[in-house]
Amino acid sequence: MPEPILAVAGVSKTYKGGFTALHHVDLTINKGEIFALLGPNGAGKTTLISIICGIVTPSTGTIHVAGHDALTDYKAARRRIGLVPQELSVDMFETVLATVTFSRRLFGRSGHSAYIEQVLRDLSLWDKRDAKIMELSGGMKRRVLIAKALAHEPEILFLDEPTAGVDVALRRDMWKLVHRLRERGTTIILTTHYIEEAEEMADRVGVINQGKLLLVDDKAALMQKLGKRELDLTLVDPLDAVPAGLERWQLDLLNDGKTLRYVFDSTEEHTGIPSLLRELADRHIAFKDLETSKSSLEDIFVDLVRERA
Numbered sequence: 187m188p189e190p191i192l193a194v195a196g197v198s199k200t201y202k203g204g205f206t207a208l209h210h211v212d213l214t215i216n217k218g219e220i221f222a223l224l225g226p227n228g229a230g231k232t233t234l235i236s237i238i239c240g241i242v243t244p245s246t247g248t249i250h251v252a253g254h255d256a257l258t259d260y261k262a263a264r265r266r267i268g269l270v271p272q273e274l275s276v277d278m279f280e281t282v283l284a285t286v287t288f289s290r291r292l293f294g295r296s297g298h299s300a301y302i303e304q305v306l307r308d309l310s311l312w313d314k315r316d317a318k319i320m321e322l323s324g325g326m327k328r329r330v331l332i333a334k335a336l337a338h339e340p341e342i343l344f345l346d347e348p349t350a351g352v353d354v355a356l357r358r359d360m361w362k363l364v365h366r367l368r369e370r371g372t373t374i375i376l377t378t379h380y381i382e383e384a385e386e387m388a389d390r391v392g393v394i395n396q397g398k399l400l401l402v403d404d405k406a407a408l409m410q411k412l413g414k415r416e417l418d419l420t421l422v423d424p425l426d427a428v429p430a431g432l433e434r435w436q437l438d439l440l441n442d443g444k445t446l447r448y449v450f451d452s453t454e455e456h457t458g459i460p461s462l463l464r465e466l467a468d469r470h471i472a473f474k475d476l477e478t479s480k481s482s483l484e485d486i487f488v489d490l491v492r493e494r495a
């Protein structure tokens with residue numbers, strides 16, 4: 187049985203101006219999983235994370251972190267969480283080592299130098315430990331934020347838009363780090379609007395839009411359940427229009443009439459491909475190449491948000 191480490195139940199948030207950013211969100215996260223909260227700008231991702239971390243007060247609902255009520259037992263709940271915020275929030279004049287050690291002490295932990303050294307090494311920051319934050323590059327500053335969040339050995343790490351504006355090398359390092367942390371038992375929750383990030387990193391994905399959690403599913407199941415494939419036929423002779431009588435396949439003509447595209451559901455028992463090919467043969471529409479491709483989580487996500495908006 188998976189062990190829940192975070193339980194969010196019936197959480198809504200209406201801001202002072204009257205805007206409701208979250209509508210009755212229920213979410214359970216299991217220990218050791220990598221969960222991606224995927225949603226467009228303004229969907230409510232940061233609001234939800236801020237509520238879980240005790241930065242924003244929910245209008246309704248409850249949050250339990252490792253069994254501790256995040257509202258009535260805030261300190262115990264918060265100690266289990268490390269938060270990597272979107273914005274830089276560090277003292278520019280401090281050194282890397284002092285900043286990270288300070289974060290650890292803030293949670294009542296002693297300056298455990300071996301642990302901090304490991305965190306700094308994992309993030310390729312050890313050589314920079316005596317540098318002042320202001321002397322670091324933007325990417326290095328982001329690494330310091332992660333080191334700070336990990337300093338007190340949290341069980342859950344929140345990464346709010348971890349790779350927004352980050353270069354490829356840092357993105358790759360972060361993905362590696364996330365997997366290493368998970369191997370050590372840390373639960374990772376990341377928010378993103380980069381679908382590839384969810385696709386690459388997460389075990390489960392939650393899709394949020396306009397403050398509503400539309401669905402939560404295993405990434406693989408989500409891809410399979412909603413996964414569509416495209417069949418592209420490269421025609422011998424270009425067509426001016428999709429031939430009449432083929433409406434049931436909802437075909438598209440691309441590439442100046444040279445490619446006929448059929449989008450089908452790969453999970454259906456009958457995909458409609460054999461009958462389509464027979465119809466084309468009957469009409470003497472010849473093709474010289476045929477290719478199928480899987481649609482990405484991105485297509486699925488766009489479809490979902492459009493359908494349920």
Ligand SMILES: Nc1ncnc2c1ncn2[C@@H]1O[C@H](COP(=O)(O)OP(=O)(O)OP(=O)(O)O)[C@@H](O)[C@H]1O
Nearest residue numbers: 201203205207225226227228229230231232233234
């Ligand atoms: N303090 C606030 N007062 C009023 N409205 C707010 C406040 N903070 C956020 N909102 C609104 O709540 C909605 C959700 O914002 P939130 O920052 O949670 O979205 P997000 O999914 O994190 O977006 P992004 O991907 O752009 O960071 C937005 O419409 C935002 O304008």
